[in-house]
Amino acid sequence: MSDTYLIPQDTKEAGDVIVSTGKAIESCKNASLLLHKYVPRENIDSTQKNAEWLKNFCSKFELKIDNDYGRLVNAQKKRWDMRHNSKTIYFELNTTSRLLVGSGDKNAIEIGLTLQHITGLPYIPGSALKGLARSTALIQLAQRFAITMVKDSMEAFELLLVCPASESKERAQLAEKLKESDKTLLAKIDGDADAAMFQNVFGNQKQAGACVFYDAALISLPYSKIAHGNQSNQKARTLFEVDVLTPHFPDYYRNPQKRAPSDDQSPVPVTFLTVAAGVRFGFSVGMAGYCREENTAATQAAAWLKEGLTVYGIGGKTSSGYGVFSETKAQ
8 A cells, every 4th residue: 555645736746657656755865855745644643654654764864975965964064164264163063862953843743853954954953052052151150140040030130141231220120039139149240251241142132142153064974883994884874763752641741631640541652753873063153243353252152052062952852861962073
């Protein structure tokens, strides 16, 4: 029985013979296109078939230095190198665990993955990197000023850090929420270089941030050695790996107002894709157009970002160790 693909009618008619036999889909090498447009209807209705399809999906993307995918990554690395300039901070990090960025994106298999539309390669959006750098900086400063790590205190502290100096009344009110003398806390913040840099890097309601966080690009693939020699003699791995999430209380998650968590509910495994460990990404932080002459802020922003990536991780399931990076290259 052939698979059923949910594609627009005009698209089907344009290539009816190829699409209906599945040849075009079988030969497709773009992971984004396969994941977002070519998931068979049968997989959507069957957890077991979806798991099998995802395993076959992973096998399409072998990491060989001399195949199409290896050449594609090498070409992207060359383009990334060509972007380098003296006003932008660049660094490379290697994933030490699986990476799951964009799990909340909507697609046919429920759990998404952020991929480039044109190349199909994984990437990390600059907006996610900026959020991680901001959170890392906020934690650092909160520890320095002995701010309690609870939601209300951290929110008030963040507002205080970005509040313009001219808003003295608002700053005093925020300091008061933190259970400290406003004069003591405000004096500490006003005299701290990193606190001033926080506002400079990330901006506030009256001033845009000075830094630009660019999308992180995949620039190197991991290979597993099976014998001595060069990479052409190494065993191929796959860029993507299948993982399973098993909610134990599906009825509760579907309708928490009517069903409580209980042991009589059958676990329903959810299979999803991740980026394999050992992949190397290139990161870059630059200055916004209005302040390109000085890159001190970019240097500090890049330091915050690097610490966030290596200590806290990025993307989904970081509490389980996902999304953590290291400066050690894959062997």
